[in-house]
Structures are given as C-alpha cells and as structure tokens.
Amino acid sequence: MNVSLTTSELKDYIAAQLENYFPDKYNFGGRDIDSAIALALERTEYCFGKIISQGYTRDGKTYFSHLHSDQYSQFLYFLSNSLWKISGNKPICDKLILLNKLLNGMFYTYNVELPNIFLFGHPVGSVLGKANYSDFLVVFQNVTINTSFDADGNAAPVLGKGLFLGAGATIIGNKSIGNRVSIGAGANVYNTQIPDDHMVIRDSLGELKIQRRKNSECTAQQFFNVTII
Helix, strand or coil, X not given: CEEXXXXXXXXXXXXXXXXXXXXXCCCCCCHHHHHHHHHHHHHHHHHHCCECCCCCEECCEEEECCCXXXXXXXXXXXXXXHHHHHHCCHHHHHHHHHHHHHHHXXXXXXXXXXXXXXXXXXXXXXXXXCCECCCCEEECCCCEECCEECCCCCEECXXXXXXXXXXXXXXXXXXXXXXXXXXXXXXXXXXXXXXXXXXXXXXXXXXXXXXXXXXXXXXXXXXXXXXXX
16 A cells, blocks of 8 residues: 555654644553554555545555545544554543544544444544444545444444445434445434435435435445445
8 A cells, every 4th residue: 555654654643643632641652552553554455445536546556645634534543443452542542533533523432343444525523423334334524323222232223335424414223224325415314224225315395205226326336446235
C-alpha cells in the first residue's frame, strides 16, 4: 500500500495531534502502540483495496493519505480497535476516539466491531453504536445507529452485507436489516425489520416507504470492487 507518510512519520504525526489536544501523562508510545499501528495499516490496506472511490488508489496500488479526512477517520478506528485488542490501553484508545471526534465530528467507540470492509463518505455528525455490522457498509453524514441488545445480551441490530446509509439515515431498535439494503436520505427505521434487497426512502410528501429494489445492483455495490452477495 502506498502511504502518504512513513510508519515512523505517521506515528509522530498522531503523537503530535494527541499531545496538542490532550496534553496529559499518557504518551503515544510503546510496543503495544507500534504493534497496533502495524496491524491498523494491514487492516486499512485490506479495506481500502476493496474500495473503488476516487483517492483510494494511486499508481495502480491501494493508497492511504493522512490528509484525506474519510480515510484518516477509518484508519483511526482500525488503530483504536487494534490497540484495544492488543493491550486494552484505554487512555490512548479514548484519546484516539476523541481525536476522531474533534477532526471529523463523528463518534464510534474502539470496542465496537465495525466490519473489515467499509467506507465512510464525509460522515460528519454520524454516530455508530454497538450494532452487529457486516462487510460493505457505507456511511454518509448525520447517520445514527443506536446501541441496542437482543434478549441474550448480544449487540443488535444485525446489519446485513452491503448496507448503504444515506445522509441522515437512522436505525433505532434491535430489529435486523437484511443484505443489500439501502436506507435513503432522512429515512428513519424504527424497530422495523427490513428484508434483503429492499430500500427505505422518503417520498416527495415525506412519507416513509419500504420497497423492493428495482435496480439489479444495490447502492453500496458502486463503492466496492467485490460482488456483494
């Protein structure tokens, strides 16, 4: 993967940001930090290699720029989640999440399990709770997914593959969302199960409609080079 900074430069860059915003006794350094950065870059490369949006490839190779806000937000998730899994370094994980919130205006936590393959499309104002996520997720601005649990205490709702969430889309409750579902701008799914290959939209009168997709290709497919099945 082509990266705009070397690993050492990227580490120093993140450390400088954290120190500037959160000048406390918790330093961005140590073996667990180095391991987490390496793992996060691996996860970023795998994810970005499936994305076909402009800016994710350069000279025929997967590309990650620290100055591409969507890419950097995704990387910060991979970094915080990797660090949490490696060492449970809560102070640094907290600071990484707060850094993303400051820079990109969105919120997720380091112990939420986002999928291996997803795309943030200028997701300013989005809040991603502890749902059960699947690959080929697309999140645009002002999206809300609440934290909910099923009767057995497992993260809910279950969100299927190829879920597209347009600007202002909302999922509240613990009902499952099927594969290749698109939830359009401003559509609010409240404790409602959505079958595979359906769309949730608001019509010209503002009425919510759930209908089977007419196009052969789901909306999320246009962002990925892997067939969503």
